Amino acid sequence: MGNTFGTQFRISTWGESHGAGIGVVVDGCPPRLPLTVDDLQHDLDRRRPGQSRLTTQRGEADQVEILSGVFEGRTTGAPIGLLVRNDDARSGAYDHLKDLYRPSHADFTYDAKYGHRDWRGGGRSSARETIGRVAAGAIARRLLAEVAGIDVLGWVSRVHDVMADVDPGSVTLEAVEADATRCPDPTAAAAMTAAIDAARHDGDSLGGIVTCVARGVPAGLGAPVFDRLEADLAKGMLSLPASKGFDVGAGFDAVSMTGRQHNDAFVPGPDGPVTATNRSGGVQGGITTGGDVVFRVAFKPTATIASAQDTVTVDNEAVSLEARGRHDPCVLPRAVPMVEAMALLVLADHWLRQRTTDVLPH
């Protein structure tokens, strides 16, 4: 279990890194939405390995096939089955990992849980699993654009100790995509690239932060008390491989403010109250204010490093591991479409949920 996300816009992913392929079933997408393979491929290409020298060189085209749920260019309301075949699955490259546990990977924990594990490239715990999320997120993106005018954009705001200066209100997709780092601040992007190159050279790896904004979100999305928008976002983000933290609005920085400094005063807006500031990050009591929803996700440095590490075998004997497989020295650039996908899925879900609330006249 645990392979399904969402309630009204619900996805179920399946597939392993070195099995036949990766797929997802999307249930709950409203009928009559125009949808083509191209809508999906764009985000998949942003997630794809080998797109720049900053990422793993595994050669996967990640071409998606729509198996069901779309007829004559429109969704039918039936579940949408999507499939991406694995092409460059060099399982042999993982033979030396069969009998040991890589540090800070899921090898040991999967064995502890399941007693049987697909050890080829991480199996189910591989970031390849996120193909299904990104493809489903692209459908959510199309839906939200079509019916709600909501758009979601993420970027790399930090790599190791390099911090970017970006305005969430005005940053553009073009600016994000202009650099292989997906950092829209060119000075920071250059420093990040240098840092990543240095880490790779050193057989090491780096972590960082993705910041993400949803703009055009109407007031009223999200649901008390457990399904607060930020709670669902937090779950979505912490379900991403290598993520270790989440905060919304001022987040952890709110801790060093006082109430007077943190509170967002309301002022009269043209269509109703708006907040003069946005330290809340666009949510109050779990429900959107109508302001931009802004949040951050912390990613740890890639667990796979090109250096010798102490570990143990499946028989609990000490051994030294020298990594050989293909990997990213820093997952941040490819994490951006993953973060966006989870945000899109949460927003599509809550947008549809709100429909059942808007039944009786206000």
Added chain:
Amino acid sequence: MGNTFGTQFRISTWGESHGAGIGVVVDGCPPRLPLTVDDLQHDLDRRRPGQSRLTTQRGEADQVEILSGVFEGRTTGAPIGLLVRNDDARSGAYDHLKDLYRPSHADFTYDAKYGHRDWRGGGRSSARETIGRVAAGAIARRLLAEVAGIDVLGWVSRVHDVMADVDPGSVTLEAVEADATRCPDPTAAAAMTAAIDAARHDGDSLGGIVTCVARGVPAGLGAPVFDRLEADLAKGMLSLPASKGFDVGAGFDAVSMTGRQHNDAFVPGPDGPVTATNRSGGVQGGITTGGDVVFRVAFKPTATIASAQDTVTVDNEAVSLEARGRHDPCVLPRAVPMVEAMALLVLADHWLRQRTTDVLPH
């Protein structure tokens, strides 16, 4: 919707701050668990208002009644209905709030969502709703102690800029409960008390951080890919009133480490592999390693402050608000049992879920 949490150990809360009372239904608690009102009351008393001068003076005994699911001192497997009546519900004190929106409260967003709102003391968005969570968490605590030897303990690790120095491996409930701040570092506790007193005096409020540890957790709990243990913890924590951030293990601090610095080497342990360090926070790939699960939750400064604030009326007209109700200048001490409750609920859920995985012989 959104009032239910968990899959196998599932709670549904109901009730408003100034309605008849607050309740919860717990479904999925295994039968034959010894359970009394005292088991529940202990944690409720830690959450209760008026327990010290640091907290709101609303006078609620918060006595819980077990309405169902327990017979002759043991659970029956039937849903456990719990009820706490509201006693000191001075609705009149909120009359002046009926027609305006308090900054950084859920007043405006609930109106935006529902078009109809119980404005007395926050209604459903009040922290009184957490009574149900804490009572249910106490059942989970009893279950986990009985069947799994898992214990969960939280403490205030930071208030504003005062940071405590606490060892998650050895901190005790007695040390936490020794001070009204629930900070087990006496020096920090004294400084926190002074800071909170000063903020109250100044008509202001403070935020902070609760750190929480689950000890005795076996390897193998949690579920890929969306229901990673840390994903469910993140959702639980971000569903708490006033919470703004969550991280696990090194969390946001992992960002400034390299892979070599962050990876937890495995070493042979007496019963299988163990990690030499615990930067992962006890989870890898969403599944427990057998080490302590350690995480942090950031809380914003209380939105209610005893100072004039700019805001708008329900008719979108500018107005000044001077707070009058009873409130906590810092929610941190009372947030501790809430954080523990959500962690207990997540762990009980995953502990039960693991039962369906352990079916065929290893």
Added chain:
Amino acid sequence: MGNTFGTQFRISTWGESHGAGIGVVVDGCPPRLPLTVDDLQHDLDRRRPGQSRLTTQRGEADQVEILSGVFEGRTTGAPIGLLVRNDDARSGAYDHLKDLYRPSHADFTYDAKYGHRDWRGGGRSSARETIGRVAAGAIARRLLAEVAGIDVLGWVSRVHDVMADVDPGSVTLEAVEADATRCPDPTAAAAMTAAIDAARHDGDSLGGIVTCVARGVPAGLGAPVFDRLEADLAKGMLSLPASKGFDVGAGFDAVSMTGRQHNDAFVPGPDGPVTATNRSGGVQGGITTGGDVVFRVAFKPTATIASAQDTVTVDNEAVSLEARGRHDPCVLPRAVPMVEAMALLVLADHWLRQRTTDVLPH
């Protein structure tokens, strides 16, 4: 688990026959619906024991208290907590049942499942549990009347071998309520009354059939493939105590028709296609046609009889049981509001679900 029903209009019931009371939490009811205790009490009174000499004489007023979710006469969108206290719970009357298993009751099976059982009057398996369903169904009734013009009406169409002749298209609530049997065919009602009286006199009990119709249901409700409207109705009905069968439209009688005889020809209607006949029972492919939804539920004869029966003790020893408690010689009259409640819950759920489908322009 298993105490929750529905997805968008979702109820969770709790409580035992001889515990503190019976309750339900209704989550998902849209905000702004006018709702009073009277709306609920009417259906509860139809379900109540002691309403006629045909039913058990247990003296319960079954007065419901609305604990949450309603403010100033309207729903708020928050979960609605309802409570009915048990008054006439003569547990002592059940002392002789503590150590044995009543035939065709749930005594043995609950013990087999839970290993711990509230043996007072059936505990959780008592038909008193349906109080929560009937109260929740009354909310669904109000909602469906208000927003959709759907009404649901059931009646006793058969008791033992007495069959009624009733037209589902025109039968009225007044006709159903005119007789204590809830059979709107006066001749059959008289025969049913005689049969029930004779069975009681003989220390025996009778079963029968409730037929139910939903009128005013628009085309398009229900969801392929597992959540067909009739599948959800079937589940709801088979979840009622003492029910043993369900069919929709021609149902089991369709077996002896040919396709030519059974198919419902479409004819042009004023607002689109309509069926000339309704052997389908208002559903095709799990989705409503716009015709009346008509279905039947079979109930077994009451398991409690005033005659000696062979059974075994909890220690697996043969024993003779002579029933003494209060009971209905025929559950059919009181089953009518229960059947209606489950149908109302299913329809409200699917009506709300359809809202997420009707998003893009047709």
Added chain:
Amino acid sequence: MGNTFGTQFRISTWGESHGAGIGVVVDGCPPRLPLTVDDLQHDLDRRRPGQSRLTTQRGEADQVEILSGVFEGRTTGAPIGLLVRNDDARSGAYDHLKDLYRPSHADFTYDAKYGHRDWRGGGRSSARETIGRVAAGAIARRLLAEVAGIDVLGWVSRVHDVMADVDPGSVTLEAVEADATRCPDPTAAAAMTAAIDAARHDGDSLGGIVTCVARGVPAGLGAPVFDRLEADLAKGMLSLPASKGFDVGAGFDAVSMTGRQHNDAFVPGPDGPVTATNRSGGVQGGITTGGDVVFRVAFKPTATIASAQDTVTVDNEAVSLEARGRHDPCVLPRAVPMVEAMALLVLADHWLRQRTTDVLPH
């Protein structure tokens, strides 16, 4: 939505009759279960079209591919993705159906619900969708055999007015499979074959009843109150194409019995109480007694007939339809593996659910 069934052993199906293929994702299957394509293909072959002259001649091999979740011959605990490509999808054969609604099919209702419909061969409402159920059911079958010794067997007990005489306690798979009708009573089977041939000859179709038994079911499976075993079975069965009714044990026949006639007396058995008779059908209060679970499913005559029928166009104009596609004159023989599949899924689900109840010592 509505494409997912089960809670612990959960399947999600996707795919249309004339799209790329049909698939299913099975989540919750325990790890370490031996599983091969052959385990699945056996039941798929029993469901396959063209297996005898009694069934449609659509030429589909229905070869299944396991895309994920199985490694080195055993399940891993990851979701199992299964795919069957559509081969013989002669969409052209359906061109004449594009603009009209076939009587008693889902054409009109899907249009009413979705406003956009895959009209090729019924699209999602086609019985081809059950491929996913049958494949998933085969996994459940393997699991239940391996861990619980439960076996499930269905047969055709009635076609139109031909009734079979079969003993649920002793009937064998060999006897069922001995005849193309899947009726293990040879005399009845011959009469059924004659009746089906006559109906086909006459351009008509027939309905019937599948009876099904689950043997080896331990006492204690099923969950009060909404998830009674028979409630979940009822939902599963009424979700099958063309099904119109369900009953368990004496079912609708219980109506004409009295309590004395219907009650199942308990007698001491070697390992605890057993019932002397089994009118309950192996369930009491929704939970299994340890006796055989026996139930019936009524299927309507096939809606597609080779005769002219009155219907309307999508523009609501009267038109005459003469059927041309390939179809079964009687679905009963192929319905048997579908009924078994749904029963297997329900039992696997409840068997896993019971694991979370059996936690504390009895």
